[in-house]
Each structure stands twice: as C-alpha cells, then as structure tokens.
Amino acid sequence: MADEIAKEYDVIVLGTGLTECILSGVLSVKGKKVLHIDRNDHYGGEAASVNLETLYKKYGNYAQGTEPWKEYGRLNDWNIDLVPKFLMSSGELTKILVSTDVTRYLEFKQVAGSFVQQGSGSKATVAKVPSDAAEALRSPLMGLFEKRRMKNFIEWIGQFDIKDSATHKGLDMSSCTMKDVYDKFGLEAPTKDFIGHAMALYQTDAYLDVPGGAPEAIEHIRLYGNSVARYGKSPYIYPLYGLGELPQGFARLSAIYGGTYMLNTNVDELVYENGKAVGIKATMTGVEPEMKFETRAKMILGDPSYFPDKVKVVGHVLRAICILKHPIPNTSDSDSCQLIIPQSQVGRKNDIYVASVSSAHNVCPKNYWIAIVSTIAETSANHHLELAPGIERLGKIEEQFMGPPIPIYEPIEDGTKDNIFISKSYDASSHFESTTDDVRDIYRRLAGEELVVEGLREGIQVTSEE
Amino acid sequence: MADSGNAPKPSSSVKLVLLGEAAVGKSSLVLRFVNNDFQENKEPTIGAAFLTQKCNLPTRTIKFEIWDTAGQERFASLAPMYYRNAQAALVVYDLTKPTSLVKAKHWVAELQRQASPGIVIALVGNKLDLTNDEAGSGGDGESPGVDGEGDARKVTTDEAKTYADEEGLLFFETSAKTGYNVTEVFTAIANAIPETSLKTARGPGAAHAAARSEEQRVNLNGARDQNAKDGCAC
Ligand SMILES: Cc1cc2nc3c(=O)[nH]c(=O)nc-3n(C[C@H](O)[C@H](O)[C@H](O)COP(=O)(O)OP(=O)(O)OC[C@H]3O[C@@H](n4cnc5c(N)ncnc54)[C@H](O)[C@@H]3O)c2cc1C
Ligand SMILES: Nc1nc2c(ncn2[C@@H]2O[C@H](COP(=O)(O)OP(=O)(O)O)[C@@H](O)[C@H]2O)c(=O)[nH]1
Ligand SMILES: [Mg+2]
Numbered sequence: 001m002a003d004e005i006a007k008e009y010d011v012i013v014l015g016t017g018l019t020e021c022i023l024s025g026v027l028s029v030k031g032k033k034v035l036h037i038d039r040n041d042h043y044g045g046e047a048a049s050v051n052l053e054t055l056y057k058k059y060g061n062y063a064q065g066t067e068p069w070k071e072y073g074r075l076n077d078w079n080i081d082l083v084p085k086f087l088m089s090s091g092e093l094t095k096i097l098v099s100t101d102v103t104r105y106l107e108f109k110q111v112a113g114s115f116v117q118q119g120s121g122s123k124a125t126v127a128k129v130p131s132d133a134a135e136a137l138r139s140p141l142m143g144l145f146e147k148r149r150m151k152n153f154i155e156w157i158g159q160f161d162i163k164d165s166a167t168h169k170g171l172d173m174s175s176c177t178m179k180d181v182y183d184k185f186g187l188e189a190p191t192k193d194f195i196g197h198a199m200a201l202y203q204t205d206a207y208l209d210v211p212g213g214a215p216e217a218i219e220h221i222r223l224y225g226n227s228v229a230r231y232g233k234s235p236y237i238y239p240l241y242g243l244g245e246l247p248q249g250f251a252r253l254s255a256i257y258g259g260t261y262m263l264n265t266n267v268d269e270l271v272y273e274n275g276k277a278v279g280i281k282a283t284m285t286g287v288e289p290e291m292k293f294e295t296r297a298k299m300i301l302g303d304p305s306y307f308p309d310k311v312k313v314v315g316h317v318l319r320a321i322c323i324l325k326h327p328i329p330n331t332s333d334s335d336s337c338q339l340i341i342p343q344s345q346v347g348r349k350n351d352i353y354v355a356s357v358s359s360a361h362n363v364c365p366k367n368y369w370i371a372i373v374s375t376i377a378e379t380s381a382n383h384h385l386e387l388a389p390g391i392e393r394l395g396k397i398e399e400q401f402m403g404p405p406i407p408i409y410e411p412i413e414d415g416t417k418d419n420i421f422i423s424k425s426y427d428a429s430s431h432f433e434s435t436t437d438d439v440r441d442i443y444r445r446l447a448g449e450e451l452v453v454e455g456l457r458e459g460i461q462v463t464s465e466e
Numbered sequence: 467m468a469d470s471g472n473a474p475k476p477s478s479s480v481k482l483v484l485l486g487e488a489a490v491g492k493s494s495l496v497l498r499f500v501n502n503d504f505q506e507n508k509e510p511t512i513g514a515a516f517l518t519q520k521c522n523l524p525t526r527t528i529k530f531e532i533w534d535t536a537g538q539e540r541f542a543s544l545a546p547m548y549y550r551n552a553q554a555a556l557v558v559y560d561l562t563k564p565t566s567l568v569k570a571k572h573w574v575a576e577l578q579r580q581a582s583p584g585i586v587i588a589l590v591g592n593k594l595d596l597t598n599d600e601a602g603s604g605g606d607g608e609s610p611g612v613d614g615e616g617d618a619r620k621v622t623t624d625e626a627k628t629y630a631d632e633e634g635l636l637f638f639e640t641s642a643k644t645g646y647n648v649t650e651v652f653t654a655i656a657n658a659i660p661e662t663s664l665k666t667a668r669g670p671g672a673a674h675a676a677a678r679s680e681e682q683r684v685n686l687n688g689a690r691d692q693n694a695k696d697g698c699a700c
Contacts, residue, residue, distance in 0.1 A: 004540060043545050076580055094686060103686045104516070105547060110684055231684050241550060248545035255536035261543035286542060 002293045005260070009035040009295060011446075012280055014267060014302030017045035018243075018432070019423040021250035022439050023301060025100060028257035029456055035295065036254060037265045037282060042244075043251055045303055047426055049079040049244030049363070055321065059401040068399075072323070073365035079242035080321060080363065083426045084355040084372035085435075086111050086236035086338060090226040092436035093246075094237070099453040102249040109361055111236035112334035114228075116141070116198035117341040118190055120389060126330040126339060129198045130154075131228035131235070146188055153185045153195075157222060162215050171214070178217040179208040189344075197342035199224040203351050203376065203429060204343065223433075236338060236431070240362045267306060270420070271296075277419045299446055301421040304409035310422060312412050316377040316405035317428045320387050323399040324369040328356050330393075335360035335369075338430055341389055350376040352390040353430045368398075376428045377405045414445050421446045477520075477527040480659055483549045484533070485573040486558035487566040488540045491592040494642035495558065496532055499652055504643050521656040528656040530554075546580060554586045554655045559626075561591035561639060562618040567626060574633055586658045588636035588651055591626050593618075595641040 010032040013024045021043070024034045042048055050058070052069040055078075062068045069075060087093050087108070097103050114129045118141055130136040136150040161167045169184050182192045196202050200220035207217055227235030239245045255261055264286040271279040271294070279296035304311040331337045339354040346352065356371040357363050364370055373390035377383060383405060384391075391397070411422035424438050443451040484492040497503050500519045517532045533552070538544045549555065557573045559566040570589060577587060597619040623639060630637035636654050640647040 089684070089686075098686050108684050108686060237684055237686075241547075245547050245550075248547035251545055252536060252538070252548065255538045260541070261538050262541040263543040265541075284541065 002291050005035070005293050005295055006033070007295060008279075009033045009260075009297045010299075011035070012037065012295070012297040012300045014038075014280075014300065014306040015045045015423075016040075016043045016247050016251060016263075017047045017303050017423070017426075018247045018250070019435055019438055019442070020045070020301065020303055021247035021254070022096060022436075023442060024259055025102070025250035025253035025257075026439075026443070026451065026453070026456065028254040028259040029100065031257075034254055034259040035262070035297070036251065036259055037262045037267065037280075039264070039266050041264050041286065043248045043263070044082075044244045045247075045305070047081075047083045047243060047247065049081050049242030051075050051078040052080065052323075055080055055401055059403055061401060072368070077359075077365040078363070079244060080370055081243045081357075081372065082321075083243065084319070084353070084374060085243060085426070085429070086238055086355065086431055088223060088227045088235055088431050088433065089230040089237045090223060090235075091431065091433055093432040096436065096439075096453050097249075099456050100250070100253055101457055102253050105249045105252055106245050107240045108237045109240060109336075110231050111234045111238050111336045111338060111357075112360075113331055113337040114198065114234040114236065115331055115337055115339040116194045117339065117345055117389075117393070118194070120346045121392075124345075124393075126393065128332075129194060129340075131199075131225055141194060142188075142191055146191055149185050149187055150191055153182075153187060154225075156185070157218055157225070160218055173215055174212050176214055177209050177211055178214045181214045181217075182208075193342040193344055194340075195221065197351050198340045201340075201430065201433075204349055234338070238336065238357060238361055242357075242361070242363045268292075270300065272418070275418060299415075299419045299421060301415075301423070301442060301446065303423050304411070304425055307411075307420060307422050310412055310420065311409040313407045314410050315408045317374055317408060318377050318383045318387055318402075318405055319372060319374040320384075320391060320400055320402040322371045322373065322391070322394055322397045322401075323364075324356075324371055324394060324396070325367060325398055326395060327358070327369055328354065328371060328393060329395050331356075339390075339393060340430070341393075346389040348375070348386070349378055350428070352387065353428065354390045354393060355430060374428050415442075416445060475522075475525065475527050477529060479529045479531050480553045480656075481551060482530045482532050482554040482556065482655070483552040484535060484556050484558060485544075485549065485570075485577070486539070486556075487560070487563075487569040488537075490558045490560040490563070490566050491642045492556070492558050493534055495556065495590070495592060495640065495648055495651075496534055498642045498645050498648045500532070502645065504645070519652070521652055523653075523656055528659060530652065530656075549577065549581055552577075552581055552585060553659060554588075555581070556588050556590055556651065556655075557635075558590045558592050559621065560593050561621045561626075562593055562596050564620050567591075567621050571629070574635065578633075584660055584662070586636070586655050587633075588638060588655055589626060589630045589633075590637075590651055591621060591623075591639040592642060594639045594646055595643045599639075 011027055011034050013020050013036040016038040024036045028034050052072050053075055056062050056069050115126050116129050118125045127141050130139040133151040133154045136154055137147050142150055159167055171180060200217050207213055224235050262284055265282050265284040267280050267282050269281040270277050277300045281294045284291040327333045336357045341352040343349055343351050352375040354371055354373050356369055358369040359366045371394050373387050375386060408425040408427060410424050415421035421442050427434050440451050486492055496517055500517045519530050521528045535544060555577055557570045559570040598617040627637050638647050638651045
C-alpha cells in the first residue's frame with residue numbers, strides 16, 4: 001500500500017478541519033498534487049459533528065459502566081457540532097460552496113430565526129432582530145420614536161454608496177467612526193447594541209471607535225440584510241446532518257481532482273532542510289500491519305494542533321453543549337435559531353451566543369433540540385457563571401456538556417520562512433466569515449496571489465454525460 | 467423536470483454509490499455501464515463528480531446519479547457524507563480476491579447501520595472474465611480460463627450468493643471488461659427501488675416532491691443550477 005503514496009507532493013495538508021479542506025479542494029482544482037492527512041479516524045478535526053456516545057466520551061460526564069446515550073434514541077441520528085456556527089446565506093462560504101459546486105453534495109436549510117436579548121435576568125426580553133424597515137416599525141425592541149429613527153437608518157444603509165459622498169450624510173467616511181454615524185441618526189444605546197452585535201455581528205464594542213471604520217460596519221449590516229433578503233426568516237442557513245458535512249464535501253472535491261486522503265495517520269516528524277519544511281514522516285494505523293512512510297512536499301499546511309511550537313494562544317472560548325426537549329423559550333417555537341446576548345446587556349465585554357438546531361436539520365431524533373452556548377472567556381475561573389446568562393435562556397436542560405476553556409491558537413509566523421502555513425482555531429463568532437478570511441489569508445501567503453473562487457471550475461469541469 | 471416533454475413516463479433521480487476495496491473494478495463497472503467502454507489500467511478522470519445514466523423501465527425512468535469514490539477508499543478514508551442518503555449501493559468485490567469479499571461484508575454492515583432504511587444494495591462479484599465460467603469469459607481468447615488453466619476464481623458463487631440471500635441483497639457476478647451482466651445489475655437495482663423512496667429523492671429533481679418539511683430547504687445555486695440541469699437533462 002505504501003507504494004501508492006507518491007515520493008513528492010505539491011502540498012501536504014494536515015488536519016481535515018473546514019479551513020484545511022477548503023484549501024485542499026481549491027488547490028486540487030487548480031492542479032496541485034495534494035496529500036491530505038488526519039490523525040483521527042473521521043473528518044472535521046475540531047469542527048466535526050459527533051454522535052452522543054462520542055460526545056459523552058469526550059466530556060467524560062457519566063458514571064463508569066453506564067451508557068447514558070442509550071436513552072436518547074438512535075445513536076446515528078445524532079450529529080452534534082463541536083463548533084457551533086451558521087452560514088450567512090450571502091456570505092463568503094456560500095459563494096465558495098457555489099463556485100466549487102460542493103453544493104452538489106450537501107443540502108441546506110434555513111435557520112428559522114435570529115433573535116437578540118435586551119436587558120438581563122428576569123427583566124430580559126428576547127425579540128426577533130429586525131432586518132428591514134418594515135420589521136423595525138413592528139419591533140418591540142424600540143419605542144415609537146426610536147422606531148422611526150431606526151427605519152431612517154436602515155433605509156440609509158440601503159442607499160449608502162462609498163463612492164458617492166452625497167449619500168454620506170455630511171460625514172467624512174475616511175475618518176468618522178461608526179459611533180458618529182449612529183449619533184447622526186440619534187440612535188439610542190440599546191438600538192446601537194442590537195445593530196452592532198446582532199446585525200453587524202461584532203463580538204465586542206471596539207468597532208464603535210475605529211476612525212474610518214464606518215464603511216466596514218455598514219458592509220456588515222448589509223451582509224446581514226442581503227442574507228435575510230435571500231430566503232427570508234433569518235440570514236442563516238445550515239447543512240443537513242450538521243457542520244461536519246462541510247469539510248467532507250470539500251475533501252470530496254479535492255479527491256475528485258486527484259487529492260489523496262489518509263485518515264488514522266500520525267505525523268511522526270516534520271522533515272526540514274535549511275530551515276524549510278520539505279516533507280513528513282508518518283504512520284498510518286488501523287491497518288495491519290501499520291504503515292510507515294515518508295514523503296516530500298513543496299509546502300505543508302495544517303491546523304494548529306499539528307504545530308504546537310509554532311502557534312500562540314490568543315484567547316479562550318467557553319462552550320456548553322445542551323440537549324433540550326423543547327425549542328428555546330420566546331423564539332416562536334423555532335426549530336432552529338440564533339440568539340445573541342450583547343455584552344453590555346449582561347455586563348460583559350464579549351457577547352454570548354446561543355445557537356440551536358433540531359431534528360429539522362437531521363442532527364438529532366424527533367422532539368430534541370441541541371443548543372450551544374458560547375462566549376469568549378473573560379475570567380480565569382467560574383466559567384460556568386460567564387455562560388449563565390445564555391444557559392438561563394434555555395429552560396429545562398436534559399444534558400449539558402461543558403469542558404475547560406478551549407484555547408484559540410494563531411500561527412506565530414506567516415509561513416513564508418519555513419514553508420509551513422498554519423490556520424487559526426475556530427473563533428467564538430457565530431458564522432464562518434472569519435474562517436473564510438483565514439482561507440483567503442493562507443492562500444495569499446502560500447500562493448502569492450489573491451484567491452479568486454468565481455469560475456474556479458469552469459473550463460476544467462468534465463461533463464458527466466454524453 | 468428531467469423529461470423533455472415527449473416522454474410522458476415519470477422520471478426520478480436516484481443516488482447510487484459504489485463501495486468496495488480499491489481495485490475491485492468499481493470505476494470500471496461505471497464506465498462500462500455509462501459509456502460501454504473499458505480501459506485497462508486507466509486512471510479515473512479528474513474532476514468528474516458524478517456520472518449520470520438513465521435506466522428505462524416499462525412504467526418509469528430512473529436517472530442514476532452515480533457517485534464514484536474518487537479514490538477515497540484507498541486508505542480507508544471514505545467520508546460518511548459519501549453514502550449518506552444513498553438510495554442504492556453497489557458493493558463490489560473481486561471474485562479472484564477473498565479479502566475483498568470480507569471488505570464488502572464490512573461495507574454492507576456499515577450501510578445497514580448508517581444508510582437510509584430503504585436502501586437497495588447489490589453485491590457484485592466482478593472480474594468474472596478471469597474465471598473459467600462460460601458466461602463471463604467473453605470468448606475473446608484473452609481469458610486465462612479457456613482450457614481449464616489459470617482459473618483465478620477464489621470466491622465461489624455459492625458462498626457469495628448464500629451471504630447475499632441472508633442479508634437480502636441483490637447478487638450478480640459481472641465483468642466490467644467484457645460487459646457481462648453489467649447493465650443487468652443496474653436494471654435490477656432500478657426495478658428494486660421502491661416507489662416510496664422515489665418520492666423523497668434527493669437533489670434538485672426532488673425539490674418539488676412533497677417530502678417532509680421541505681419548505682425551508684434552500685437551493686444555493688439558484689438559476690445557475692437550473693441551467694446546469696437543463697444541460698445534462700437526458
Ligand atoms: C478505471 C476508470 C475509472 C474511471 N473513473 C471515472 C470517474 O470516476 N468519473 C468519470 O467521470 N469518468 C471516469 N472514467 C472515465 C474515463 O476516465 C474517461 O472516459 C476517459 O478519461 C476519457 O478521456 P480521454 O480524454 O482519454 O478520451 P476521450 O476520447 O476524450 O473520451 C472517450 C470517450 O469517453 C467520453 N468521456 C470522456 N470523459 C468522460 C466522462 N468523465 N464521463 C463520461 N464520458 C466521458 C468521451 O465523450 C468519449 O466518448 C473512468 C475510466 C476508467 C478506465
Ligand atoms: N480482468 C478484469 N479486470 C478488471 C475488471 N474490472 C476492472 N478491472 C481492472 O481492475 C483494475 C481496477 O479497476 P478500477 O475500476 O480502477 O477499480 P476501483 O478501484 O474499484 O475503482 C483496473 O486495472 C481495471 O482495468 C474486470 O471485470 N475484469
Ligand atoms: Mg475507482
């Protein structure tokens with residue numbers, strides 16, 4: 001079998017997380033010879049979707065000798081995401097899926113609603129995030145006069161053109177801040193809160209005071225609006241059977257263009273020459289006998305777990321995965337939703353996200369819901385208290401899985417020196433826009449050009465039929 | 467939708483996957499079925515995600531959407547996504563290689579555990595041309611078995627057939643090389659697909675089928691996909 005592994009590849013990819021799989025898919029389509037390896041026996045790495053037994057075993061929250069997962073229906077009906085995220089329906093990942101035709105292998109459904117919390121504790125209100133002027137006028141999130149101001153603001157966002165200063169309301173877009181823009185419309189603090197956090201999807205308030213930062217924030221609000229406009233209901237879509245399908249879809253794309261896939265394979269050593277990585281020594285297990293092999297590559301890319309001494313910790317995510325037997329209260333019995341609790345509403349610096357999906361997305365048996373609460377750690381202890389405002393929103397919880405804070409890694413260097421290109425960990429954001437930013441960034445570093453996905457497969461695609 | 471108007475028979479798309487050890491002849495069986503062609507030691511076409519082929523039955527037309535493994539089985543790295551929602555599976559072994567039948571049995575078990583309940587599975591022993599059997603050797607003189615020498619068969623028909631019957635699988639011995647029994651496998655599968663599972667057929671062809679909670683499904687490709695479908699409508 002070892003003789004089926006080539007002596008040299010253009011790229012060796014380590015880890016089958018989404019970032020890595022998108023990159024190997026794209027590189028394979030562009031004609032690069034790719035070897036893609038994962039130490040696990042499944043695709044997805046940190047971003048896999050797992051069944052309930054695997055989840056219990058990962059968190060270890062059950063008594064030895066018991067099998068609590070057996071009380072929850074068919075094991076194979078469970079596909080629980082380890083990293084909760086949704087796709088923006090007009091976002092980058094959707095564009096990449098469409099232009100690579102990976103949409104052929106996956107089916108998507110809308111997420112039923114996008115909600116935001118105002119206030120905290122027993123006084124908290126949960127309400128739908130208004131996505132257009134008409135919804136703003138009906139929203140319980142604002143008083144009568146504020147509704148008018150919000151309507152004006154939303155209409156202006158629609159007309160705003162960075163190139164046409166007549167649409168700039170007399171503000172200098174190169175220097176003004178988003179706070180200046182809000183003030184121009186006289187918007188109140190709670191309104192700014194849900195615009196910035198539940199529509200522009202900023203996780204902190206840092207964006208408010210960036211000079212010249214308004215156009216970016218406006219772009220974010222527009223992405224939200226365009227995404228809602230695409231299918232209605234919410235700006236989010238979600239793949240049937242869970243997020244773990246996404247890396248598998250891109251892996252198939254890569255394989256179809258000649259990529260070689262090896263799971264169950266440990267990287268024993270990175271081989272260097274003159275300070276540059278030139279190959280790996282690895283062992284494939286799960287076969288009799290184990291297969292040791294060595295191969296070379298012009299470059300190596302992978303997730304942080306394969307390069308512990310080349311990455312740094314930039315923060316920690318807190319996450320609790322909860323199994324429910326009911327939808328999240330006050331979300332109109334949605335089969336799925338996102339609920340954002342803006343930081344200021346609960347006295348924090350970082351927002352708390354609640355993402356919920358259910359049997360409607362083939363991720364669990366009928367009459368169950370999966371809700372994942374997450375935020376960025378702000379303290380070094382009492383992490384369950386940091387998540388509490390989100391947990392409180394869930395009602396009765398059948399089972400809760402919460403481990404220690406999850407470190408977020410970033411590469412120390414950009415890879416041009418040692419030919420090792422490392423991705424970032426998945427952040428706490430609720431969508432994939434930062435993941436696709438990372439894909440673009442890594443591509444730029446390793447290829448020295450911008451990644452253009454439009455028309456990627458045109459001209460190369462083989463017709464499937466006479 | 468795939469019908470061009472002059473064909474009034476109902477037509478449905480069926481996802482069919484191929485499973486089995488590397489080099490048993492999965493891709494060759496597809497190539498034989500779709501193109502009526504065979505190529506010795508040919509690497510599969512790069513970039514081909516799907517092959518599609520219609521199967522005309524007396525009362526309906528089945529359009530197979532055939533998913534080849536893209537080589538991901540070689541190092542035991544086939545993604546579960548690949549066989550998810552498959553309505554039919556060809557589990558192939560090489561009847562000159564007993565270990566490949568063991569592997570095939572693993573795949574059958576995996577499908578019974580993971581795949582859609584109504585999936586139609588055909589167990590296929592390929593490379594019949596390498597045996598002495600009258601039927602498969604094709605009579606082109608190339609077969610090693612013509613005068614009793616070099617019969618390479620290592621898995622008896624009985625053994626495989628007994629197993630297939632126990633598990634409720636369709637069973638065929640084929641040769642992708644000579645074409646023997648290849649069309650028959652696909653036709654038998656088409657006939658065995660229950661009407662009910664056609665209603666929930668996946669893919670754009672099934673988008674208007676009244677299946678459970680379809681209303682929220684989204685078609686990311688929009689108009690673009692429509693064109694693509696027209697292009698390959700058979
Ligand atoms: C072992 C093996 C595995 C294969 N696996 C695949 C596969 O996984 N997916 C796949 O699509 N093809 C597969 N093929 C099909 C085969 O690769 C193509 O038929 C072949 O590449 C023809 O290309 P050509 O340019 O050499 O010849 P050409 O002269 O261009 O083609 C020969 C004939 O094949 C037709 N053809 C070419 N490519 C395709 C195609 N992709 N699908 C249908 N008809 C085609 C042409 O129209 C022509 O009639 C496989 C073939 C073999 C032998
Ligand atoms: N003699 C013979 N060889 C075959 C037959 N089918 C496939 N092969 C050969 O077996 C090898 C592997 O075939 P392939 O279709 O690539 O197998 P796959 O890996 O299962 O897709 C190729 O060299 C084929 O030419 C067959 O029916 N008879
Ligand atoms: Mg093949």
